[in-house]
Amino acid sequence: MDNKCDYKSGGLPSCAPLAMAYVPMQDSAKPTYDAAEALTRGTLFPGLDLPFMNMVNKGDLTGTPLGELMALDFVAHELVLYLDTHCNDREAFEMLRDVMKLANEAHERYAKLYGPLMHSDLEESKSFTWLKNPWPWDYCGKKED
Numbered sequence: 008m009d010n011k012c013d014y015k016s017g018g019l020p021s022c023a024p025l026a027m028a029y030v031p032m033q034d035s036a037k038p039t040y041d042a043a044e045a046l047t048r049g050t051l052f053p054g055l056d057l058p059f060m061n062m063v064n065k066g067d068l069t070g071t072p073l074g075e076l077m078a079l080d081f082v083a084h085e086l087v088l089y090l091d092t093h094c095n096d097r098e099a100f101e102m103l104r105d106v107m108k109l110a111n112e113a114h115e116r117y118a119k120l121y122g123p124l125m126h127s128d129l130e131e132s133k134s135f136t137w138l139k140n141p142w143p144w145d146y147c148g149k150k151e152d
Contacts, residue, residue, distance in 0.1 A: 036089055036099035042078035042106070051085035072117045076124075079110035 018032055038053055045051040048058075086103040093099060118128045122136055129137065 032092070033089070036086070036093065036096055036102065039082075039102075042082045043074070045085065046074075046078040046081045051082055052089070072113070072120065076110065076113045076117050079106055079113055082106050083110055 018034055033052070033054065036052070039045070039051050040048060040053060040056075048056050050056050083103060083106045086099060086106065090096065090099055090103065114124060118124055123129050123132070126137075129135065
């Protein structure tokens, strides 16, 4: 059988029994949204983007250091979920490593500028700065280019 499906379609077992419920397997980690759009859409993979009642999140989470960090962490989590079922996809694993490196750099940059995000960020602190104002969501300005 000639399969001419696109990335929005998945494969079923060739001898799948009749009258059984199946969830098709995602065939590839490509294509992907960029990190900010993935966070806004709720998925890294356009093929899995099935908005409930065709309503799409229009929130702008980009442009702030916290938004950047959230987007990178979300992409890393999505890739880990994908790799749970596609552990031999070397390209997806390399993408995960790249995203994790960017997320670690963004985390360090954020903690240095605005304070700790996790308790472990206090390891090098000279005092307890966990409750230091302003809170991360108080920074509403876009980052400078």
